[in-house]
Amino acid sequence: MSVDAPSKKPIAEAVEVPTFQITLRIERYNPEFDTESHYEDYEVTVHGTDRVLDALHTIKWDMDGSLSFRRSCAHGVCGSDAMRINGKNRLACKTLVKDVNPDKPITIEPIKGLPVEKDLIVDMEPFFDSYREIMPFLVTTGHEPTHERIQSQADKDRFDDTTKCILCAACTSSCPVFWNDGQYFGPAAIVNAHRFIFDSRDEAGDQRLQILNDKEGVWRCRTVFNCTEACPRGIEVTKAIAEVKRAIITRRV
Amino acid sequence: MQTHQYDVVIVGAGGAGMRAALESSGRARTAVLTKLYPTRSHTGAAQGGMCAALSNVEEDNWEWHTFDTVKGGDYIVDQDAAEIMCREAIKAVIDLEKMGLPFNRTPEGRIDQRRFGGHTRNHGEAAVRRSCYAADRTGHMILQTLYQNCVKQGVEFYNEFYVLDLVLAESEAHGGEPAVAGVIAYELATGEIHSFRAKAVVLATGGAGKVFKTTSNAHTLTGDGMGIAFRRGLPLEDLEFFQFHPTGLAGLGILLSEAARGEGGILRNSEGERFMERYAPTIKDLAPRDIVARSMANEVREGRGCGPNRDYVLLDLTHLEPAHIDAKLPDITEFARTYLGVEPYTEPIPVYPTAHYAMGGVPTNTDAEVLRNNTETVPGLYAAGEVACVSVHGANRLGTNSLLDINVFGRRAGIAAAKFAQDAPWVEMPGSPEQHTLNLLEDIRGRAQGERVADLRRTLQETMDRDVQVFRTEESMTEALEVVQQLKERYQHVVVQDKGKRYNLDLLEAVELGFLIELAEVVVLGALARKESRGGHFREDFTKRDDENFMVHTMAYRTPLGANEQRGVSIFTDKVRLDYKPVNVTRYQPMERKY
Numbered sequence: 041m042s043v044d045a046p047s048k049k050p051i052a053e054a055v056e057v058p059t060f061q062i063t064l065r066i067e068r069y070n071p072e073f074d075t076e077s078h079y080e081d082y083e084v085t086v087h088g089t090d091r092v093l094d095a096l097h098t099i100k101w102d103m104d105g106s107l108s109f110r111r112s113c114a115h116g117v118c119g120s121d122a123m124r125i126n127g128k129n130r131l132a133c134k135t136l137v138k139d140v141n142p143d144k145p146i147t148i149e150p151i152k153g154l155p156v157e158k159d160l161i162v163d164m165e166p167f168f169d170s171y172r173e174i175m176p177f178l179v180t181t182g183h184e185p186t187h188e189r190i191q192s193q194a195d196k197d198r199f200d201d202t203t204k205c206i207l208c209a210a211c212t213s214s215c216p217v218f219w220n221d222g223q224y225f226g227p228a229a230i231v232n233a234h235r236f237i238f239d240s241r242d243e244a245g246d247q248r249l250q251i252l253n254d255k256e257g258v259w260r261c262r263t264v265f266n267c268t269e270a271c272p273r274g275i276e277v278t279k280a281i282a283e284v285k286r287a288i289i290t291r292r293v
Numbered sequence: 294m295q296t297h298q299y300d301v302v303i304v305g306a307g308g309a310g311m312r313a314a315l316e317s318s319g320r321a322r323t324a325v326l327t328k329l330y331p332t333r334s335h336t337g338a339a340q341g342g343m344c345a346a347l348s349n350v351e352e353d354n355w356e357w358h359t360f361d362t363v364k365g366g367d368y369i370v371d372q373d374a375a376e377i378m379c380r381e382a383i384k385a386v387i388d389l390e391k392m393g394l395p396f397n398r399t400p401e402g403r404i405d406q407r408r409f410g411g412h413t414r415n416h417g418e419a420a421v422r423r424s425c426y427a428a429d430r431t432g433h434m435i436l437q438t439l440y441q442n443c444v445k446q447g448v449e450f451y452n453e454f455y456v457l458d459l460v461l462a463e464s465e466a467h468g469g470e471p472a473v474a475g476v477i478a479y480e481l482a483t484g485e486i487h488s489f490r491a492k493a494v495v496l497a498t499g500g501a502g503k504v505f506k507t508t509s510n511a512h513t514l515t516g517d518g519m520g521i522a523f524r525r526g527l528p529l530e531d532l533e534f535f536q537f538h539p540t541g542l543a544g545l546g547i548l549l550s551e552a553a554r555g556e557g558g559i560l561r562n563s564e565g566e567r568f569m570e571r572y573a574p575t576i577k578d579l580a581p582r583d584i585v586a587r588s589m590a591n592e593v594r595e596g597r598g599c600g601p602n603r604d605y606v607l608l609d610l611t612h613l614e615p616a617h618i619d620a621k622l623p624d625i626t627e628f629a630r631t632y633l634g635v636e637p638y639t640e641p642i643p644v645y646p647t648a649h650y651a652m653g654g655v656p657t658n659t660d661a662e663v664l665r666n667n668t669e670t671v672p673g674l675y676a677a678g679e680v681a682c683v684s685v686h687g688a689n690r691l692g693t694n695s696l697l698d699i700n701v702f703g704r705r706a707g708i709a710a711a712k713f714a715q716d717a718p719w720v721e722m723p724g725s726p727e728q729h730t731l732n733l734l735e736d737i738r739g740r741a742q743g744e745r746v747a748d749l750r751r752t753l754q755e756t757m758d759r760d761v762q763v764f765r766t767e768e769s770m771t772e773a774l775e776v777v778q779q780l781k782e783r784y785q786h787v788v789v790q791d792k793g794k795r796y797n798l799d800l801l802e803a804v805e806l807g808f809l810i811e812l813a814e815v816v817v818l819g820a821l822a823r824k825e826s827r828g829g830h831f832r833e834d835f836t837k838r839d840d841e842n843f844m845v846h847t848m849a850y851r852t853p854l855g856a857n858e859q860r861g862v863s864i865f866t867d868k869v870r871l872d873y874k875p876v877n878v879t880r881y882q883p884m885e886r887k888y
């Protein structure tokens with residue numbers, strides 16, 4: 041690996057990015073004034089590399105300040121802006137306009153299965169309640185070591201995928217079981233249980249498996265795979281759920 | 294209005310706020326007020342790592358770490374604070390591991406460590422492996438781990454509560470000096486005002502990157518905590534020192550961690566040259582950020598930039614094994630793919646400096662107590678994290694030292710605030726403490742026509758990018774100051790379309806803009822007065838560091854808001870006064886900063 045040799049690669053020549061017109065068809069609802077939701081169309085000029093979030097900002101900042109949605113980081117790490125974009129759960133900040141067929145109106149709706157508070161904002165409390173129920177924290181007993189606990193990289197890799205979760209709810213709110221059964225924990229809670237169940241340092245795996253074995257737990261999952269498809273962090277959600285199911289059956293992690 | 298009472302109120306649930314909450318909630322009745330859900334805080338965006346001299350992979354010690362921190366900060370670091378931070382770093386990392394943080398591991402199963410800019414062995418001999426990390430999502434893992442432990446401890450959160458004012462009152466018990474009485478908050482869901490009475494308040498509201506246009510910071514990083522304290526007459530320290538991180542995705546500002554260079558990435562200009570060899574012959578691409586950022590900007594200025602407009606340089610990872618990239622830098626390489634359509638395995642990534650970190654902020658001592666002048670503190674008021682200035686970062690923060698700062702000083706703030714609250718008497722809330730907040734909101738909401746928030750904000754951010762970025766001059770900054778002063782005037786006419794109560798983010802963006810304008814003025818005034826170049830503050834008209842005149846911290850004050858101001862009166866002041874505070878030097882005398 042010769043570090044100092046100049047790169048042989050040609051210098052990236054970015055081509056001029058085109059701008060184009062799109063229509064966003066947004067589901068609007070403000071219970072202060074509306075009895076039910078309705079759709080509004082907005083014509084927006086976007087640049088070739090703009091995200092859906094940029095288009096929403098253009099509307100909010102330059103056209104209609106009352107349009108309400110959550111967002112913070114704008115690059116897919118904070119989990120604020122999961123929404124339905126053309127019927128699929130996506131983060132608005134991680135979805136480029138050019139990738140969602142800008143020729144037709146792009147439909148933007150709040151995620152499903154959680155009460156809509158205003159426009160694209162839903163009540164996240166039920167989602168976080170399920171998360172909190174699965175004991176999402178490391179449980180250990182006995183003496184605290186003076187240094188760090190030893191964990192092999194291989195042991196760490198067993199739960200690496202599920203540590204990536206940003207609690208955006210894209211998976212849970214894409215799950216038909218969750219829509220129809222308000223009691224189901226939902227994939228995100230199971231993903232976060234997985235993160236601890238398969239952590240070699242943790243000692244509460246049995247308790248978590250017990251919680252998930254209960255009637256609203258992991259067995260409601262019908263392996264529809266919507267969750268895996270929705271996850272903006274690329275977590276193999278269905279696989280994690282399957283691993284948890286297997287652990288319950290074998291009582292072994 | 295609803296009223297609440299807690300021993301300790303923590304404002305902000307990023308790394309600093311939650312680390313404080315873990316300490317104080319066990320000792321005193323504590324509430325955490327946060328405008329975002331805790332896990333949405335921008336600590337989660339931090340990538341590269343958190344430094345501590347664990348010596349897990351090679352010899353290291355905290356005294357070298359202290360030296361690097363002081364030198365990296367161009368000697369305007371308070372050395373007592375840096376010593377505390379670097380000494381307590383080791384415990385801070387181990388604490389996080391015990392809380393469950395999944396660090397990358399060495400073959401022996403210990404916490405792995407890697408190189409990071411400006412961190413060296415034995416006072417600059419060579420780069421040292423000091424940064425503890427979890428792939429390139431260290432901040433995400435810190436934020437999640439702290440939140441998980443807050444859930445475990447049953448910490449009480451008020452989510453989506455915007456704190457908009459700090460209530461100070463003269464208190465008999467504190468010798469007639471202003472002391473903390475509480476805070477005023479706005480509930481996003483309902484538009485209701487809440488008054489929180491508290492014996493101790495910890496400000497942990499994070500940074501103010503949105504003063505600039507191109508930034509790695511979240512939309513919500515609008516310097517609220519700094520603005521609130523400043524309006525109540527408390528000083529802001531060293532706000533002119535802002536860090537521009539070298540490797541933002543060109544045009545977007547999204548950060549690509551320095552870990553990319555720590556893992557072997559190289560910066561190249563249009564000629565394919567590794568230009569950092571010319572600017573920092575010893576540690577090259579791993580020189581401190583201010584030096585790398587200026588070198589990049591200089592390459593572009595001298596015509597060696599890349600792309601159709603020759604306005605960026607390239608970060609080259611193509612010589613690294615794809616498997617290595619996937620294991621160590623998965624997230625940032627995905628950013629390049631998602632947002633620029635560039636494949637880092639085979640193509641170099643367009644990058645340019647991005648506004649990243651506020652070294653300055655609300656001045657504190659090493660117990661996180663907020664200062665109201667050079668020596669006296671405000672009883673009951675604490676600050677930690679990016680909102681604060683202890684000052685461990687001086688004129689330029691070293692990479693990984695902020696995740697460290699939030700853990701070390703967040704913890705200290707939580708302990709100190711709880712201890713204070715256990716012993717201190719309650720301070721009486723003055724009559725109608727919410728009046729200022731009501732006025733502020735009603736003034737904006739009540740206006741039928743005027744100027745859009747977004748137009749003012751764009752003007753502000755574009756001006757700051759053009760005039761007050763990596764290169765600054767008297768001329769550019771005078772121009773910026775003029776614009777900012779016009780914006781203070783124009784803000785009087787700012788209008789929002791959303792007149793409702795529920796989730797009125799339109800209204801809150803207007804309030805946040807007020808903080809940005811307020812802080813931008815302090816940045817510019819401090820920078821104009823500092824006729825020298827030091828760390829992140831580089832003056833083309835005064836290119837040398839001037840220890841004789843400027844080895845001091847800037848302390849900016851404004852005329853505080855009156856207790857009973859009227860509606861319709863500007864929230865800004867005409868008078869910002871600059872004062873200076875000595876730097877605490879213990880063992881390292883200023884030297885020329887060479888790498």
Ligand SMILES: Cc1cc2nc3c(=O)[nH]c(=O)nc-3n(C[C@H](O)[C@H](O)[C@H](O)COP(=O)(O)OP(=O)(O)OC[C@H]3O[C@@H](n4cnc5c(N)ncnc54)[C@H](O)[C@@H]3O)c2cc1C
Nearest residue numbers: 305306307308309328329336341456499678679693695696
């Ligand atoms: C992209 C990126 C990468 C980084 N990488 C690294 C790294 O590798 N290593 C390193 O050491 N540092 C890194 N940093 C810097 C570091 O992440 C931040 O400085 C640090 O996380 C700040 O933490 P904080 O707790 O002070 O603030 P934040 O995490 O920003 O939290 C602020 C909190 O305050 C709340 N808040 C704000 N205003 C209000 C208000 N008015 N009312 C109520 N609540 C409010 C918010 O809701 C939030 O909870 C990085 C920064 C960025 C932007």
Ligand code: SF4
Nearest residue numbers: 205206208209211271
């Ligand atoms: S598993 Fe993926 S989709 Fe589900 S909450 Fe976590 S990050 Fe979001």
Ligand code: FES
Nearest residue numbers: 112114118119133
């Ligand atoms: S805004 Fe943070 S994930 Fe989209």
